[in-house]
Amino acid sequence: MAEPIHFHFDVDGQDFSTAGEASVVVKKKLRQLGYPPEAIRKVSIAMYEGEINMVIHGGGGEADIDVDEKEIKIVLTDHGPGIADVEQAMQAGFSTARDNIRALGFGAGMGLPNMKKYSDSMKIDTEVGKGTTVTMTINI
Amino acid sequence: MEIRKIQELLGAEVLCGEELLGNEVSSACCSDMMSDVLAYVKDQGVLLTGLLNSQVIRTADMMDMVCVVFVRNKMPTEEIVTLAKDCGIVVMRSELRAFEAAGVLYHAGLGRKNDDG
Ligand SMILES: Nc1ncnc2c1ncn2[C@@H]1O[C@H](COP(=O)(O)OP(=O)(O)O)[C@@H](O)[C@H]1O
Ligand SMILES: [Mg+2]
Numbered sequence: 115m116a117e118p119i120h121f122h123f124d125v126d127g128q129d130f131s132t133a134g135e136a137s138v139v140v141k142k143k144l145r146q147l148g149y150p151p152e153a154i155r156k157v158s159i160a161m162y163e164g165e166i167n168m169v170i171h172g173g174g175g176e177a178d179i180d181v182d183e184k185e186i187k188i189v190l191t192d193h194g195p196g197i198a199d200v201e202q203a204m205q206a207g208f209s210t211a212r213d214n215i216r217a218l219g220f221g222a223g224m225g226l227p228n229m230k231k232y233s234d235s236m237k238i239d240t241e242v243g244k245g246t247t248v249t250m251t252i253n254i
Numbered sequence: 255m256e257i258r259k260i261q262e263l264l265g266a267e268v269l270c271g272e273e274l275l276g277n278e279v280s281s282a283c284c285s286d287m288m289s290d291v292l293a294y295v296k297d298q299g300v301l302l303t304g305l306l307n308s309q310v311i312r313t314a315d316m317m318d319m320v321c322v323v324f325v326r327n328k329m330p331t332e333e334i335v336t337l338a339k340d341c342g343i344v345v346m347r348s349e350l351r352a353f354e355a356a357g358v359l360y361h362a363g364l365g366r367k368n369d370d371g
Contacts, residue, residue, distance in 0.1 A: 130307075131307065131308050131333075132308075133308075133309060133312075134308070134309055134312035134313075134316075135312075137312065137316060138312050138315055138316075138337075138341065141315065141316065151318075155318065158315075158316040158317075159292055159316055159317075162292070162312065162313070162316045163292060166309075216287075218305075218307060218309065219286060219287055219288035219289065219305045219307065219309055219310070219313075220287075220288055220289050220309070221289060222287055222289030222290055222293065223289075224289050224290070224292065224293040225289065225292075227293075228292060228293055
């Protein structure tokens with residue numbers, strides 16, 4: 115847990131089968147680095163939900179993770195449709211996902227609420243037609 | 255309950271993680287919605303599902319689950335099994351339907367307070 119570490123991933127928005135790959139890598143790294151299991155759990159759920167959202171709603175993008183001994187910062191950026199009404203999107207159970215996404219096991223409308231629950235701070239910057247950046251930090 | 259016992263109870267075929275069958279689990283979750291698994295799983299170590307994709311394994315990994323059972327005799331792809339191996343997750347498949355598989359495990363004491371299995 116000595117010096118700060120940065121991870122960068124390009125998240126493919128076309129191939130659903132790879133969705134979640136980046137989160138698996140980050141989780142593995144944090145385990146190797148000896149971070150506390152509770153912090154790893156929070157990072158895992160928050161980042162995975164966010165990564166899935168980038169793929170199913172945002173058309174893919176970039177994930178950047180900064181890790182030091184105090185906090186883990188996750189920045190997820192996509193260039194998708196943006197979120198018109200963030201307050202509504204944050205509500206538990208609200209989802210615009212269609213049946214094809216539900217058939218893949220996602221789209222219950224619990225992603226954003228879960229990300230908020232498991233991160234110590236969360237910020238959504240979004241512009242309709244431009245894209246969305248979600249920034250989450252988890253304290254160690 | 256040992257994962258090995260789950261395999262026996264479900265008459266399941268182990269596809270990877272043989273060496274992990276001696277590990278203990280105390281509860282299971284049965285769902286085809288990974289969204290629900292992410293939202294509601296606490297310390298259930300086993301996931302029973304009829305959904306067949308890589309996100310089943312990744313979701314289980316995120317939730318620190320140690321065993322995935324594909325029900326209704328579904329055969330996961332090589333890719334799914336390799337991913338599970340990589341994550342240290344036991345994968346098995348059973349002929350039973352989800353409802354039956356869950357019932358068998360529950361009846362045997364998994365996920366109940368006095369799990370003496
Ligand atoms: N990155 C994103 N880009 C565009 N829309 C998004 C994004 N993330 C979330 N949303 C919108 O917010 C809604 C709620 O998201 P979430 O709580 O994760 O539920 P779900 O993904 O199951 O639909 C989504 O259905 C979608 O309309
Ligand atoms: Mg979501």
